[in-house]
Amino acid sequence: MRTMSSGRLATLALLLLGLLFTLPAPAQEDDGLLPVTEAYRLSADVSTPGLLKLHWEIAPDYYLYRGRMKFKPADGVTLGEPTFPDGEKHHDEYLGDVEIYHHAIDASVPYTLPPGATRLRLGVQFQGCHEVDPKICYPPHTEQLDLPLPAVAATGNGSLGTALQQLGATRGGPGSDAPLPAEQAFRLEAVAQDRQHLLLRWTMPPGYYLYRDQTRLRLRDGGDLALAPQWPAGTRKDDPHFGSVIVYFDELDLPVTVTGDLGGRTRLALEASFQGCQDGGLCYPMMTRALEVDLGGSPATGTPTTTAPEAPPASATPGPLQTRLWLALLFALGGGLVLNLMPCVLPVLSIKAVGLLESGESPARARAHALAYTAGVLLSFVALGLGILALRSAGHALGWGTQLQQPLLVGVLALVMLAVGLSMSGLVQFGASLGNTGAGLATRGGMAGDFFTGVLAVVVASPCTAPFMGTALAYAFAAPALHALAVFVALGLGLALPFLLVGFVPALARRLPRPGRWMETLKQLLAFPMYLSAAWLAWVLANQRGADAVGLLLVAAVFLALALWWFERSRGRPGLVRAPVLLALLATVAPLYALAQLPPPLRAAQAETGTVPYSPEKLAELRAAGTPVFVDMTADWCVTCKANEHTVLDTAAFRALLERTGAVYMKGDWTDVNPTIAAFLEQYHSPGVPLYVVFPRGGGEGRKLPTVLTGSLVEQALTEAAR
Template sequence: MNRIVLCLALLSLSSASARAASEADLLPVDQAYPISIDAVRTDSVRIRWGIADGYYLYKHRTAIESDNPEVTLEPLQLPAGKPYRDEFFGDVETYRKELVTTVRFSAPDGTGHLLLRLQYQGCADIGICYPPQNKRLRIPLTTTDTDGMAVLGLDAADDSTLREQDAFRVEAIVGDAGSLLLKLTPAEGYYLYRDKIAFSTSQDAIAELGKAKLPEAVWYPDPEFGTVPVYFEPAEIVLPLQRKRTKAGTLQLTVNYQGCKENGICYPPMKKTLTLGLPAGSTVSDAGAVDTKAPAMLLQWLPALLLALLGGLILNLMPCVLPVLSFKAMALAKANTPGHARSHALWYTSGVMSSFAALGIGVLALRSAGQAMGWGFQLQQPIIVGGLALLMFGIGLMMSGLFNWGSGFAGMGQSLTEKSGPTGDFFTGVLAVVVASPCTAPFMGSALAFAFTAHWLLALSVFLALGLGLALPFLLIGFLPGLAGRLPKPGAWMDTLKHWLAYPMYLTAVWLAWVFGNQKGVDGLALLLLAATMLAAALWWFERQKLNPNLRAKAIVLALGVLAAASFGAALQQAQPGATISTQGKNYEAFSPQRLAELRAQGTPVFVDMTADWCITCKVNEKAVLHTDAFTQLLREAGTVYLVGDWTNQDPAISAYLDQYDTPGVPLYVVYPNGPGEGKKLPQLLTLDIMRDALVP
């Protein structure tokens, strides 16, 4: 049983590492599911996904929306798929070989382009799934023949065709000693191929080029190469540098690119060489390990370690962690020798540190593989949320005295509350990390932002510093007899305390069940509550049958356990009800990149709030500030539009927005002025005075 409980607590960590370890076995997603446009008419477009052998697409994860405000799409009619029993989604339909669908639309006369947002997700037969895909598709609606088919062919060059230096501008500036900022701008009516953009420099240059960070492209049915990603708008690119020499000097950068005129000629491959002056900076060794002696890196790394240590220390005060720490408080109070207290502290710390290391490795591996994972990502999985709710409920029942499993908790061989041994101490550390993940303490944001962008060795050290901060109070009590001596002596009061400490467990279970309900709907919540009821009955009968053990009594316990597992499985199969943020609330609108861009173009001040149901800090800010009448009045006075993004479930658009502000998770609060200018990032803990200063000039 101890292995089952431990696996439940670490399920998200182990599954994340397994997916990242097998990334090399997958085709690139655009090769697994190439997109093409089969036909375009004045009122419809036929879209085809090719599906490679050994891969499939989910029907229920496929959707198409219009990005043209003036274009209306008819409800999407997808063909029937092949029935399939999926381990994550239950009974679904899938597509193999190809998926072809016709999108019907109505557009005003003179509409030049159809802009579609394609959403889809698929998996490989080897058992690995891609993250949800979100691509923009631009389809020209030009002239039509007598059959109504849109003409996508190329015309011959005419006098209006621009020279290549006028059609495509290439600019670059030095961002800092370790990066370049480039801007490739096609003229109106021209586009650049994303996959034809490349950068190079000479072997003896003072810096090597890292992997360029390209912005999102739009997919376009190009007559030359098929449906490919292109840029019609300026492409702003960050190009990291790995310095070979610390002294200032010049860098010769060659930019390769190719583009076309829409419905016109395509230019041959082009290149432009730029000479850039780089300031002095730190170096990277040939092996790729960061030179931590470099002053510039130390100035970022050492403060990040300190902030992580302080953030981990403050996590001990967070409401999501306090219930678990009640275990350790009772165990240390019972420690009758210094050696016993040190053992408690060391095994608990080893559980915390190993879990933070696993969490850090999992998140960093997934991010390096291109998936946007952040702090608390595992609570975006309903199986983790529901499993933790049942686990917390079961712990509460044990502390209330409903049952006593062996000599302690969950058959671990030692009691977590009475005679806790190494296994129990280690598990308590693991559980503390799992329930701490939705909490973001002060100082943690900056430390995690550094970790998610730094070299993996430095990043891992930040995660370990967080773990050390979380474990530090118990380490101090275990190794400083003076502190341990201040703890109350064991006595009858501990049984009463144990019963009282069950209630924080129940409250944590209620909160997790509420999050699960937002992920799986009211039907899913009802089934989870049914599973909790069956679990309570099974545990009660398990304790009762100890008085008269027999085969019938054990069969009843097994049957109740099976019913609990079946109810939980049924809850997981409930369809996701969609985002919990509605189109419009009391004082907010739902966030989307398009809506933000529209408001910014109009010069309207905007306040963006990225939140999640499992984020404790977010809910505190909403209750105290953001959902109050005083804040609503402040929004009216400032003429500010309030946009809310919900990250309870994985959302690529929100993940990309978080990355834009180097934020590892929610909450994130950003205020945009009434006019051009960058957004201002606000603290994670808000007050009405902070919001007034930010919104009112």
């Protein structure tokens, strides 16, 4: 017999559920269930021209599906892309992985109407479930909305009808200062400056303006691609509809960065929704224009415009390449030097400290140690730079530390830290570079150990961003290939510089303590920072892939310990006796493979107390309301982020500062891959996290703060933003 596919089974189950839920309402009431209109109370607001705002009040123990919401416009009504907040992750028995809402939800839908329309008519369909006994799901429910519109919004995009004639009459007769059709009042065109950078231009006659915070850009069939606009400074205006806002008169040139893998695309389907007004006159409803942008540079226009904009001069789009190469190299050298003091690098430096103490007995050995370690650091930075350049040229969004967004790498790095710690504790010996004070080990083993210590230092340095590094890395990620590689080499040179100086300056080497038996105790003591690093990486893994990932990592750690134990016991014995070492190592790989296949955990998207989860829509809403905002882009694997949180952001003083200034603390989590946060980082030319941006109350551009925070610095920035 043929078996029925899972897709058909799911469809059949939904049909059966639909038949079940068509029972009369009294049967539901007998079970204690609310009628659908009481379980989900829908209200609508059309006070904002061109934008329908919807609000659902959801009864306790009920939830709504995000993916089951649909909108069916009446004849002549055109709806834009609806905007929903992020929902809670939920695994549904029939629908699979979905997002749901509890308590309440606000959504918005842009719309346009035919000329002379005075009402907005559409159907709103939604579906939800009761999540405690009796657990049932309602069939899809549709409510028909018939909403009267404010006079200013009851006009279409073509002929403006009676309302415009009345407006013209109040200005001295028909035709005097009468508003233009929307296509003439707001001309939109776009051109690709290169494959990753677009330029959008709005052209308006004198006396017309465009709202910044009412402008939305999206890609049709964009996949993982994201758009990051770089808004220029506009004009502050006290608007009767939206309050204090930023607007643009005459002309707006908007650079837009495309982040993500473009692959073999030659064109982009862009959709722009926006709204504007005639100064002192009519405000137009929300408009949506579709553009096809040729990535080869041919212009695209929103109907009916035909003129392509000229590419602006380089100075019109400020970015990281305004930094000169010599200055970027200086910042990179300083950043690499300071990186030695950051907590992420200190565990590995403990290994190097033992090697330096060993080398105190011979200047030649000191130089050899320093050169081998420096070679490992420099080659690792060059390899990292080449990898970033290759992925960037392919259109991938990549930043400093993003390799730790990969759970497999986090797991492997945790095992490496464990193995190094076991070696420093004396349970297994890998070579002279790990602190073996015996004289019988070969020099080659010691140099190889120093080299790979340098490699490990670069790997574990990636979660940290030191002062000066941000500017240098931002330059490297945008610069030509040779300049970028020079910056990475300078970073490596700064990281290795202290050990080079000790190796080649005899006066410094003479200040090192003399080798002795005490070094074995020191080496064993320094193993504990390695164990702490492994524990920290396990915590990062738990946040990325849940408890199952930590369980698999612990199983891999047990097999690794078994392999190292047998390796040490079988020294000097025939090869067959050492075969179990290979079997144990293979057993270590199996849970790591399973770990790499784990999906992100299904968990509710809950904000920390006192914070708001980052989303571009919420940020625009807060800025439109005149609220100062402190945006914090962070990640669990970012040690600098955690240090800033401990010393500044997770303190009573910071919470009191937020209350005093009326600012909102908005937080974005980049622990896992997130194109929305990557677009924000790209917008502010940040190579990675942490990124802190303070947006002022009165509008204007956000102020980017240094990567290492102090309480006084944050207080000054928020106090100025609240004025």
